[in-house]
Amino acid sequence: MRHGNDGREGTGVNAVAQTGHRRLAVGRMAGDRRRVWPWQRTTLAALAVAACAAPFVLEPYRVFQLTMVLVYGIALLGLNLVVGHGGRVSLGHGAFLAIGAYIAAIMTGRLGVPYPLALPVAALVTFGLGLALGRPALRLSGPYLAVVTFVTAAVVPPVIKRFGTVTGGSMGLSVPVPSPPSWTGLAEDQWLYLLVLAVAAVAFAAARNLLESRAGRALTAVRENPAAAEILGVRPGSHRALAFGWSAMYAGVAGTLYAWVVGFVSPDSFTVTLSIVLLAAVVIGGPGSLAGPLLGGVFVTFVPAAAQRAGDAIPGIVSGLLIIVVVCFAPTGLAGLLRMAAGGVARRLGRG
Amino acid sequence: MAGLLLQIVQGLSLGAVYAGLALALVLVHRFNGIVNFAQGELAMLSAYVAWQLLDAGLPFWAALPVTLAVSLVGGMLVERSIIRRVEGDRELAPVAVTVGLMVFVNAAAGLVWSFAVRSFPNPFPAALSFGSAQSGFSALGVLGVVAVMMLLLHAFFRHTGAGLIMRAVAADPVAARLSGVRVGRVLGLGWGLAAAVGAIAGILVAPLLFLEPNMMGGVLVYAFAAAVVGGFRDPVAAVVAGLGLGVAETLAGTYVAFVGADLKVIVPLLVIVAVLVLRRGPAGTAGTAGQW
Numbered sequence: 001m002r003h004g005n006d007g008r009e010g011t012g013v014n015a016v017a018q019t020g021h022r023r024l025a026v027g028r029m030a031g032d033r034r035r036v037w038p039w040q041r042t043t044l045a046a047l048a049v050a051a052c053a054a055p056f057v058l059e060p061y062r063v064f065q066l067t068m069v070l071v072y073g074i075a076l077l078g079l080n081l082v083v084g085h086g087g088r089v090s091l092g093h094g095a096f097l098a099i100g101a102y103i104a105a106i107m108t109g110r111l112g113v114p115y116p117l118a119l120p121v122a123a124l125v126t127f128g129l130g131l132a133l134g135r136p137a138l139r140l141s142g143p144y145l146a147v148v149t150f151v152t153a154a155v156v157p158p159v160i161k162r163f164g165t166v167t168g169g170s171m172g173l174s175v176p177v178p179s180p181p182s183w184t185g186l187a188e189d190q191w192l193y194l195l196v197l198a199v200a201a202v203a204f205a206a207a208r209n210l211l212e213s214r215a216g217r218a219l220t221a222v223r224e225n226p227a228a229a230e231i232l233g234v235r236p237g238s239h240r241a242l243a244f245g246w247s248a249m250y251a252g253v254a255g256t257l258y259a260w261v262v263g264f265v266s267p268d269s270f271t272v273t274l275s276i277v278l279l280a281a282v283v284i285g286g287p288g289s290l291a292g293p294l295l296g297g298v299f300v301t302f303v304p305a306a307a308q309r310a311g312d313a314i315p316g317i318v319s320g321l322l323i324i325v326v327v328c329f330a331p332t333g334l335a336g337l338l339r340m341a342a343g344g345v346a347r348r349l350g351r352g
Numbered sequence: 353m354a355g356l357l358l359q360i361v362q363g364l365s366l367g368a369v370y371a372g373l374a375l376a377l378v379l380v381h382r383f384n385g386i387v388n389f390a391q392g393e394l395a396m397l398s399a400y401v402a403w404q405l406l407d408a409g410l411p412f413w414a415a416l417p418v419t420l421a422v423s424l425v426g427g428m429l430v431e432r433s434i435i436r437r438v439e440g441d442r443e444l445a446p447v448a449v450t451v452g453l454m455v456f457v458n459a460a461a462g463l464v465w466s467f468a469v470r471s472f473p474n475p476f477p478a479a480l481s482f483g484s485a486q487s488g489f490s491a492l493g494v495l496g497v498v499a500v501m502m503l504l505l506h507a508f509f510r511h512t513g514a515g516l517i518m519r520a521v522a523a524d525p526v527a528a529r530l531s532g533v534r535v536g537r538v539l540g541l542g543w544g545l546a547a548a549v550g551a552i553a554g555i556l557v558a559p560l561l562f563l564e565p566n567m568m569g570g571v572l573v574y575a576f577a578a579a580v581v582g583g584f585r586d587p588v589a590a591v592v593a594g595l596g597l598g599v600a601e602t603l604a605g606t607y608v609a610f611v612g613a614d615l616k617v618i619v620p621l622l623v624i625v626a627v628l629v630l631r632r633g634p635a636g637t638a639g640t641a642g643q644w
Contacts (some may be wrong), residue, residue, distance in 0.1 A: 150389070150576065158615060161614055316460075
């Protein structure tokens with residue numbers, strides 16, 4: 001913790017809530033009185049206990065769904081770095097997810113490497129690719145990042161199919177599921193859940209620290225006023241590209257976890273639709289907040305699958321309408337709404 | 353040799369479609385600075401409207417103007433009802449809204465017309481229907497229609513009062529408003545024109561690709577590449593790039609064994625990355641003002 005002595009009251013999430021960009025993002029809502037939920041630490045502790053206890057209470061299918069929420073939550077956390085904190089749009093994070101997943105599938109499935117090794121390799125490769133793609137795309141002002149990432153996402157499935165000798169083509173590859181060490185006595189789904197939970201905890205802590213660090217503040221400065229930031233010695237291009245690299249890395253890590261949890265990768269799991277759903281989830285969950293990605297993960301895991309039952313066209317109609325409605329009428333997303341509700345409850349309790 | 357010539361003509365006709373959609377993207381971006389991810393899906397919707405009219409027994413050359421009028425009004429309505437709310441916002445809101453619109457229109461078309469593939473009649477006569485000659489004939493027809501459309505747009509912007517007003521808004525919305533121009537209406541008209549231009553691209557490509565809700569997904573990728581070459585501002589560069597991309601794609605798919613039919617889609621990605629790496633300055637290629 002590096003912010004204990006800088007004159008602010010609380011530490012941890014309280015301090016995050018006080019940094020400038022959070023205030024701006026939430027402050028766009030009318031009627032927001034900036035009352036912060038007073039029991040944040042208690043709530044966080046309760047959530048942590050619930051998260052650790054969940055796999056021992058719920059049935060296996062529910063545990064699998066929760067695991068997927070966390071996997072998508074990690075990817076969205078990364079996307080949120082670009083979208084919420086950087087103010088730029090990526091429509092290509094499905095591509096980084098695909099790369100992470102295929103690295104896991106090829107390393108453990110084809111080459112027989114122990115499965116934990118796939119995680120750092122996927123992280124490094126996607127970080128490098130993100131940096132390489134972000135550098136030219138973010139050099140120019142304008143809509144180029146959204147366009148180039150959209151086209152990249154469109155290119156990924158055909159490329160995977162074309163190099164079928166390595167990737168298994170359109171048939172896909174099965175991935176050996178990480179088995180729990182025997183001394184733990186855990187079932188497979190519980191082990192996977194706890195593994196993903198641990199990675200998610202590290203990812204969230206890292207994202208929070210990153211945003212509070214010099215680099216995070218530079219990113220906010222570049223988003224709010226590029227010219228002023230540049231005059232102060234912050235290079236907009238480098239910081240945006242670096243943020244895009246980090247963000248791609250999160251998606252790559254999530255891809256590896258996805259391959260472990262689902263146990264199968266195929267090009268049709270990583271179409272443009274996935275990238276669009278990820279962007280929708282960030283927008284609906286709440287851009288620029290730390291709770292937003294988790295809420296977005298809940299959206300990705302449950303809403304399209306539930307809508308699918310009503311018909312092939314329904315997921316698109318629901319997601320499309322939700323994006324438009326949320327952007328036009330609730331730009332802070334679910335996280336912002338939750339925050340307003342919590343503020344209202346806190347106010348009421350404070351008065352009573 | 354005849355084979356190569358045919359490939360080039362076919363590439364040009366595909367390229368004319370890319371150019372048409374790229375032109376629509378440039379139009380929208382010129383007026384309100386938004387990259388419209390839903391442009392392809394709106395064009396698909398127009399193609400379905402045309403199909404519905406043809407199905408009802410209208411001849412093609414009567415269905416075309418009706419479809420264009422419907423698209424013009426539809427585009428204006430979309431702009432005035434939805435896009436207006438996010439105009440002037442930073443990147444996230446406009447991109448997210450047009451992406452939401454893209455997803456919604458795609459699914460809605462699937463709901464109304466189902467995701468089944470339909471054939472769309474080719475408007476150009478099959479007078480010399482011995483194989484390659486016919487495809488050459490319709491390719492020339494596509495090129496001709498796109499050329500006429502560009503000339504009409506050019507004439508509209510250069511030689512009419514309404515075109516002058518629209519150019520004023522594109523150049524400086526604030527000054528135009530101060531001179532008494534209803535900027536909101538012009539922005540709506542910009543979307544309407546773009547939707548009509550896109551409708552032409554959709555109707556021209558429907559016989560080549562068959563009509564289905566996902567028909568424009570691939571076309572949009574190429575149109576983006578063409579529009580990026582024009583910096584989303586320069587209509588002439590975008591159209592030339594669209595034609596070039598069509599030819600490059602067809603030739604690479606046929607003659608470069610490594611690329612083949614599967615990997616053709618990598619051509620637009622390479623073009624975009626090359627433009628981004630090589631271009632200097634903030635936006636646009638050569639002179640941006642007065643290109644109409």
